[in-house]
Structure formats: C-alpha cells, structure tokens
Amino acid sequence: MKNDALSVIAEKIKAAESVWLFPHVNPDGDALGSCAALCRGLRLMGKEAFVLVDEELPANLRFLDNGYCTVDCEKLPEPDICICVDCSSEDRFEKRAQAFYRGRLRICLDHHPARESAWDYNYIDPKEAATGQIIYALLAELGVGPDREIGEAIFAAITTDTGNFQYSNTQAKSHLIAAELYEWGVDCNKVSVAIYENVRLEKMMMQTKAMEGLKLIAGGRGALVSVSREILRETGAFMDEAEGLSKELRSIAGVEYAAVIKEYEREKIKVSLRAKSRGNVARIAEKLGGGGHVKAAGCTIKKPLREAEKLVEREMLAAIRELDEQ
Amino acid sequence: MKNDALSVIAEKIKAAESVWLFPHVNPDGDALGSCAALCRGLRLMGKEAFVLVDEELPANLRFLDNGYCTVDCEKLPEPDICICVDCSSEDRFEKRAQAFYRGRLRICLDHHPARESAWDYNYIDPKEAATGQIIYALLAELGVGPDREIGEAIFAAITTDTGNFQYSNTQAKSHLIAAELYEWGVDCNKVSVAIYENVRLEKMMMQTKAMEGLKLIAGGRGALVSVSREILRETGAFMDEAEGLSKELRSIAGVEYAAVIKEYEREKIKVSLRAKSRGNVARIAEKLGGGGHVKAAGCTIKKPLREAEKLVEREMLAAIRELDEQ
Numbered sequence: 161m162k163n164d165a166l167s168v169i170a171e172k173i174k175a176a177e178s179v180w181l182f183p184h185v186n187p188d189g190d191a192l193g194s195c196a197a198l199c200r201g202l203r204l205m206g207k208e209a210f211v212l213v214d215e216e217l218p219a220n221l222r223f224l225d226n227g228y229c230t231v232d233c234e235k236l237p238e239p240d241i242c243i244c245v246d247c248s249s250e251d252r253f254e255k256r257a258q259a260f261y262r263g264r265l266r267i268c269l270d271h272h273p274a275r276e277s278a279w280d281y282n283y284i285d286p287k288e289a290a291t292g293q294i295i296y297a298l299l300a301e302l303g304v305g306p307d308r309e310i311g312e313a314i315f316a317a318i319t320t321d322t323g324n325f326q327y328s329n330t331q332a333k334s335h336l337i338a339a340e341l342y343e344w345g346v347d348c349n350k351v352s353v354a355i356y357e358n359v360r361l362e363k364m365m366m367q368t369k370a371m372e373g374l375k376l377i378a379g380g381r382g383a384l385v386s387v388s389r390e391i392l393r394e395t396g397a398f399m400d401e402a403e404g405l406s407k408e409l410r411s412i413a414g415v416e417y418a419a420v421i422k423e424y425e426r427e428k429i430k431v432s433l434r435a436k437s438r439g440n441v442a443r444i445a446e447k448l449g450g451g452g453h454v455k456a457a458g459c460t461i462k463k464p465l466r467e468a469e470k471l472v473e474r475e476m477l478a479a480i481r482e483l484d485e486q
Numbered sequence: 487m488k489n490d491a492l493s494v495i496a497e498k499i500k501a502a503e504s505v506w507l508f509p510h511v512n513p514d515g516d517a518l519g520s521c522a523a524l525c526r527g528l529r530l531m532g533k534e535a536f537v538l539v540d541e542e543l544p545a546n547l548r549f550l551d552n553g554y555c556t557v558d559c560e561k562l563p564e565p566d567i568c569i570c571v572d573c574s575s576e577d578r579f580e581k582r583a584q585a586f587y588r589g590r591l592r593i594c595l596d597h598h599p600a601r602e603s604a605w606d607y608n609y610i611d612p613k614e615a616a617t618g619q620i621i622y623a624l625l626a627e628l629g630v631g632p633d634r635e636i637g638e639a640i641f642a643a644i645t646t647d648t649g650n651f652q653y654s655n656t657q658a659k660s661h662l663i664a665a666e667l668y669e670w671g672v673d674c675n676k677v678s679v680a681i682y683e684n685v686r687l688e689k690m691m692m693q694t695k696a697m698e699g700l701k702l703i704a705g706g707r708g709a710l711v712s713v714s715r716e717i718l719r720e721t722g723a724f725m726d727e728a729e730g731l732s733k734e735l736r737s738i739a740g741v742e743y744a745a746v747i748k749e750y751e752r753e754k755i756k757v758s759l760r761a762k763s764r765g766n767v768a769r770i771a772e773k774l775g776g777g778g779h780v781k782a783a784g785c786t787i788k789k790p791l792r793e794a795e796k797l798v799e800r801e802m803l804a805a806i807r808e809l810d811e812q
Contacts, residue, residue: 219739319651324650324651325664326645326675326682327675327678331668332664332666332669333665335662335664335665336661338651338658338661339661339662340658352652352653353762356652357736357737358737358739359739360738360739361702361706361738361740364737368694368698368700372694372698374690374691374694380687411683411684411690412683412685412687412690413545413683413685414687436679436683437679
C-alpha cells in the first residue's frame with residue numbers, strides 16, 4: 161500500500177479545526193498511548209480533538225486519558241477529520257464505524273499490515289515497532305514541541321508494543337525515541353509502574369490457579385494451561401486477564417510450544433498458541449480452524465473444554481514430532 | 487571517591503599482557519555481561535584474559551561465557567592486572583580475594599556506591615544504570631570496534647540491571663547505547679529470550695505454590711508470601727530462585743509494601759522487602775536488624791518461620807500506619 165508523506169498528512173491536520181481519533185476495540189498501550197499523545201498535541205495546537213472509544217479503558221491505562229476519551233459523540237458537531245489509529249480495518253471499531261464516516265476527511269495511521277484502503281490519506285508501516293513511533297514523527301511534522309504528557313503517552317505506546325524493548329520488533333529507533341523522551345523530562349519509570357505494577361489481585365490469583373494445572377508434554381517441550389469458567393468464578397477474574405499466561409508458559413526453559421485454553425462458554429473454547437524460537441503455531445491453529453502468525457496464533461474450538469484440551473495436545477504433539485524430523 | 491579517567495585506565499590496560507576479571511559472587515546479568523564484554527575485548531586485543539568465578543553460572547546467563555570463565559587460577563601465571571567488575575568490596579568475592587592480590591595492578595569498575603578504596607585505579611559511578619555502560623565506554627577508549635558478541639554481553643548487562651529499561655535508574659544513555667548495539671548487528675531479542683525465557687520449571691512451580699499462600703494486609707496495601715523449606719522440597723526449586731517473587735507482589739494494584747519471607751534454615755529466615763512508590767522499607771528492615779535502600783531492603787530473623795512472619799507483618803502494618811499519618 162502506498163503511503164502519503166507524513167508532511168502531507170500534517171498539512172491536512174493543520175488546516176482542520178476538529179479531529180476525532182479512533183483506536184481499535186479493546187485498546188492496548190500502543191492504541192491508547194498513540195491516541196492520547198496525538199489528542200494532546202492537537203489540543204495544544206488549539207484544535208477540538210477527542211478520542212472515541214467503545215468501552216471503559218483498562219485500569220492500568222486510565223492514566224493516559226486526561227479528558228480525551230468519550231463514548232458519546234452524538235452531541236459533537238461533525239469533525240473535519242477522522243483518524244483511525246493503530247488499526248486499519250473498520251471491523252476493529254464496529255460500533256463506531258458510523259461515527260468514523262462523519263469525518264469529512266479520513267486518515268489511517270497504523271503499523272499493522274493493512275488489507276483495505278478506505279482512507280483519503282494513510283501512513284501504514286509494519287516495520288515500525290509501534291504506532292506511537294509514527295505519532296512521534298507526525299507530531300514533529302506538526303511542530304508540537306517537547307511536552308511531558310505527550311512523552312509519557314509515546315513511551316507507554318512503545319514500551320507495551322515492544323514488550324519492554326524485548327520483542328523482535330524493537331528497533332534502534334525505538335530506543336532513540338525513548339532516549340529523547342528522557343530529555344523531555346518524561347518519568348519513564350512512573351509510566352512503567354502505572355502500566356505494569358497495577359495488576360488486579362483477581363487476575364494474579366486466576367493465573368496462579370491456572371498454573372497449578374500446568375501440563376507439560378513431549379519432555380517439557382510443549383506446555384498447556386486451561387482457564388475454566390470455574391477458575392474465573394473462584395477468583396473473580398475476567399477471561400481477558402488470561403492474556404499474560406502464554407508469556408509465562410513460553411518463559412519456561414525448554415518449552416517451545418505454549419497453549420492457553422480458555423473456556424469462554426461451555427462449547428466455545430478459545431486457544432492462544434505461542435512458539436518460542438523454531439516452532440510454527442500458525443500451522444497448529446490452521447488445523448484447528450484458526451490462524452495467525454508463526455510465533456503467535458489462535459483458534460476457537462466448539463467443543464467442551466476437556467475435548468478441546470485433547471485436540472490441542474494432539475496437534476501440539478504432532479507439531480513437535482514434525483520439528484524433530486526437520 | 488575520586489575517579490581516574492577511563493582514558494588513564496585504558497592506557498594501563500593497553501600496557502598489560504594479562505588481565506583477570508572478578509565479578510561479584512552470585513553474579514547477575516550486569517556482572518557477567520560486563521565481564522564477558524571486557525574479556526572478549528581484551529582477547530581481541532591479543533591479551534590473555536580470564537573471568538574468575540566462584541560458582542557455576544546461572545543457567546540463563548551461561549550463553550555469555552564463551553570460554554572466558556574459570557574457577558581455577560592456580561595454574562595461571564601472575565596477571566599484570568586484576569579488575570573487580572560490578573563490585574567494589576572484597577567481601578563480594580571472598581574465596582577469590584587472594585587471587586585478586588596476585589595482580590600487580592588492581593582496578594575497580596563499578597556502579598554501586600563504594601565504601602573502600604583499595605585499588606590502584608578506579609572508575610566507580612553510581613549514576614550509571616549498569617556497569618555494562620562503563621565497560622562500553624572503556625572499550626571505546628581501548629579502541630575495540632563494534633563486535634556482535636561484545637554487544638550481546640553489553641545488552642545483557644543493561645537490560646537486566648534496568649529491569650528491561652523500566653527501573654528508575656534507566657538513563658537516556660542506556661537507550662542510546664542499546665540503539666547503537668542494533669547498528670552493531672546485535673540480536674537483542676535473542677539475548678532477551680536467552681535471559682528471560684529460560685526459567686526452570688521448578689522455579690515456576692515454587693513461585694506458584696508460594697503465591698497460593700499470598701497474604702494481604704491493611705486493605706491490600708501490604709503483601710506477604712513465604713517460601714518454606716517444604717515448598718522447596720515439594721518443587722525441587724532453590725531458595726535463590728525466590729528472587730522474582732517480590733516483583734510479582736509489588737505488581738499487584740494497590741500494594742505499596744511487599745515482603746518475601748524465606749526459610750533458609752529452621753531459625754534463619756531471610757526477608758526481602760520492597761516498596762512501590764511512597765513507602766520506605768529501609769526503616770522496616772532496620773527495625774528487624776537489617777538494612778538497605780528506601781525501595782529495596784532486607785533482614786535476617788533468627789526465629790521460626792511463623793514467628794518471623796508475624797514480626798514482618800507487625801512492622802509492615804506499623805509502616806503503613808505511619809504512611810497514613812504523613
């Protein structure tokens with residue numbers, strides 16, 4: 161997909177009076193950090209800017225919302241520009257899709273591979289570690305100077321999407337931007353504490369309970385845990401909070417394949433699959449009717465939990481055997 | 487303490503033919519990463535260099551040792567220089583202290599606050615996030631060019647001592663160095679996987695078992711877990727592996743004070759204390775006969791586990807009450 165220059169997008173924004181920003185559903189640190197940084201920048205420029213969301217923000221990201229987010233755009237006048245941020249597909253802001261088309265001009269800023277191109281202008285670069293890095297560059301084009309609050313939001317975006325500068329998507333650029341944020345006076349430690357040291361007790365206890373049932377297969381090369389509805393009832397946790405478990409499993413020495421098996425309903429089991437280095441979980445997911453990337457994939461199995469567990473274990477064993485034969 | 491310029495220290499090293507490096511006991515990522523980077527650099531310069539250690543390296547740091555580490559220096563001829571790295575006190579390399587004095591010249595490179603000054607030359611700067619940053623600067627003085635293996639070791643040193651660029655000691659400089667390592671061709675993700683995705687199953691199960699016994703006090707503002715000898719027996723873990731638990735506790739929303747209570751022997755209980763933001767655990771540790779920093783401190787209690795737990799809980803409650811009165 162051909163990109164417009166950020167300078168061109170910046171000119172369009174400069175000419176606008178009002179801008180709405182659209183992060184994806186279930187917004188993460190990059191989506192919200194990017195939106196908060198841009199919204200703050202736009203307001204500093206004297207524009208009327210809002211971030212439109214569908215849902216309450218995750219508790220550990222609420223510090224990013226200094227009066228930017230709203231679920232209600234009915235009373236607002238039509239905006240000059242609507243920008244989707246950290247997503248490039250309408251199905252990632254379903255409820256807000258109508259509102260998105262109220263913008264006279266539509267722009268997309270993202271770092272995920274894009275399928276469609278329903279925008280007037282776009283800057284989509286999958287090589288960028290985080291959309292926050294694109295926002296950082298755009299704000300420079302807009303001439304919005306060093307600002308501590310913008311810096312905190314940019315840091316939140318980059319640190320979450322790079323897994324604290326650990327994932328393979330991390331770039332030299334990610335570190336260079338972080339270094340500059342220190343010059344802006346950003347307290348990066350404060351941001352990390354807000355994001356990472358703010359885990360609900362219910363989540364922690366759910367993860368502990370799930371880990372008690374850890375199952376290792378093939379001499380410890382495959383690891384599986386299940387989160388049943390019973391565990392959620394016992395601990396008061398939400399299923400979304402099981403997200404971190406796959407990282408736990410993958411961190412065990414020797415584990416190449418990890419699966420977190422989540423019982424959303426009696427016969428609706430969602431499976432998160434992860435590979436550490438040589439494995440390919442996209443193949444496992446496809447066999448089970450799902451899909452995804454080589455190192456991170458998923459599927460939904462419409463069977464009871466115990467049956468789903470057996471299916472996942474069987475496919476994981478087959479994948480490990482294939483790996484041995486390579 | 488007055489520092490010698492790194493250029494002066496570099497001149498001394500250039501003039502030497504053999505150098506021994508001394509990391510502290512129970513070496514961590516910074517100690518071993520710094521030693522590995524410097525040892526590799528010295529060998530590239532044609533010098534005879536070794537890292538002297540007391541013990542087997544932690545499994546997740548073994549990748550740093552490409553033939554540098556030895557426990558046996560008896561057969562080696564006297565070295566021109568001995569350098570203690572990431573420590574500045576002989577009691578941190580007790581068994582090797584004699585060997586240290588076999589060096590004709592003694593140098594100290596460290597970022598911990600130093601009490602003594604028993605070196606011919608030293609560069610000790612507590613403002614540096616990691617000793618690895620000092621080694622990086624020293625290697626530049628020595629004219630040792632970009633090298634992938636050195637870069638991996640420097641990254642290991644910085645990422646571990648900054649808690650993945652999250653802790654408050656992280657500097658703009660830490661990020662600038664990391665950015666340059668990317669230019670050297672270092673696969674920082676590979677280093678992170680080796681260090682962080684290499685957790686012994688026994689450790690993971692010990693932490694899970696300990697977390698089952700989590701106790702919250704004062705409305706969730708204090709958190710305590712105990713690691714009994716029984717838990718170690720059941721899981722096969724080592725007590726040293728309980729280290730990560732204090733980070734877990736502190737990450738719970740609302741927790742200000744965290745204590746990990748470790749039963750080393752029947753009446754030898756070591757306590758690790760952590761504060762998240764406003765608390766001061768040095769004061770708690772002092773009351774219990776120990777000491778440390780404001781945010782991280784510890785003590786040893788010579789009583790049975792249950793009694794030690796009660797003492798810690800009592801002092802933690804008192805500290806929380808004091809915080810309320812401020």
